[in-house]
Amino acid sequence: MINRKLNEILVCPDCITGTLVLAKDGQEFICTECNKKYPVREGIPVMIPSEPIPESQASVIHRQYSTSFNYIDHYQKDALVYDYFAKRDGVTEHSDRRLRELVASHITKKTGMILDAGCGKAWVAESFCKKGYEVVSMDISFENISKALLRYPFENHSAVVADVCSLPFKDNCFEYIIATEVIEHLASPAEFIKKLFRILAPGGALIITTPYKEKLQYSLCIHCNRLTPHNAHLHSFDESILKSLYTEKDLKLYSRKTFNNKILAFLRLHVILKYFPFKIWMAIDNLMNLIYKAPLRILGKWEK
Secondary structure: OOOHHHHHHEOOOOOOOOOEEEOOOOOEEEEOOOOOEEEEEOOEEEEOOOOOOOHHHOOHHHHHHOOOOOHHHHHHHHHHHOOOOOOOOHHHHHHHHHHHHHHHOOOOOOOOEEEEEOOOOOHHHHHHHHHOOEEEEEEOOHHHHHHHHHHOOOOOEEEEEEEOOEOOEOOOOEEEEEEEOOHHHOOOHHHHHHHHHHHEEEEEEEEEEEEEOOOOOEEEOOOOOOEEEHHHOOOOEOHHHHHHOOOOOOOOEEEEEEEEEHHHHHOOOHHHHOOOOHHHHHHHHHHHHHHOOOEEEEEEEEEO
16 A cells, blocks of 8 residues: 555656545546556556656766667666675674765654655665654665565665656745665756755755765676766765855755765774764874865765
8 A cells, every 4th residue: 555645755756746646446547638658567656757857967978979869768677687685794884884884874853754865675665664754765676666665665664766856846845855876877867866856845855975076987888889887876975066066045054074084994994983972983093184184085065
């Protein structure tokens, strides 16, 4: 059964204005405006739009080679090949843990609705549902969404298969939007933030993390004989680039934080640091970045 609160905020991702009506058999949503239909699989709305991404939003590398990129098909297949829920090596697990803790430190309201945009292993639902927040896990892959609901079957956890570039939600409906390690994969980061801001409630916050000053690397693809970026990362960000992505009038405040010092990771000090509480780890990380500025990640926070 589809979560009632999720049902209240869904709109047609093709026309945005259309109201969605659930068919009597519960197997699809139908838009009252454009008559588009969206299937419901195992109780999960699959809200993928019918229109592909416009060419104006194609990434630089695809414009350079005059190639197209079916990113929806790519990331749906990616979730079948790569298990986002699998345990990772010690360095990565520790790094991900600290990222989650830093993001959580910015969730200051006691209640509210949180969108996990590009949920991956659904750590947001795991962390915040038990604290009373209403969490919507969103991913382009049905595989990830299905696993997320099975692992975290909280009453206040709902999920939808959707494209971050065509969001199926009403305006101003989320108190928090979290998108960790997503923006570097998108053709148009500025459009991504603009669309997320539409569904962010006044007084709410959009929190994004991404690699910091990443040196993009490429390999020659054995299929098309053209360069392809490692990990499908299309962009690299620093403080000024991230800040420049959104400057509209409804932006109340922007802040950022670089973290996860490269030297600490290189020396594999996670074997010791993993025992330290977040605030002590953060102080050590800050000190290391003062001595030798080499953060691996950056967090950007836009408040509406």
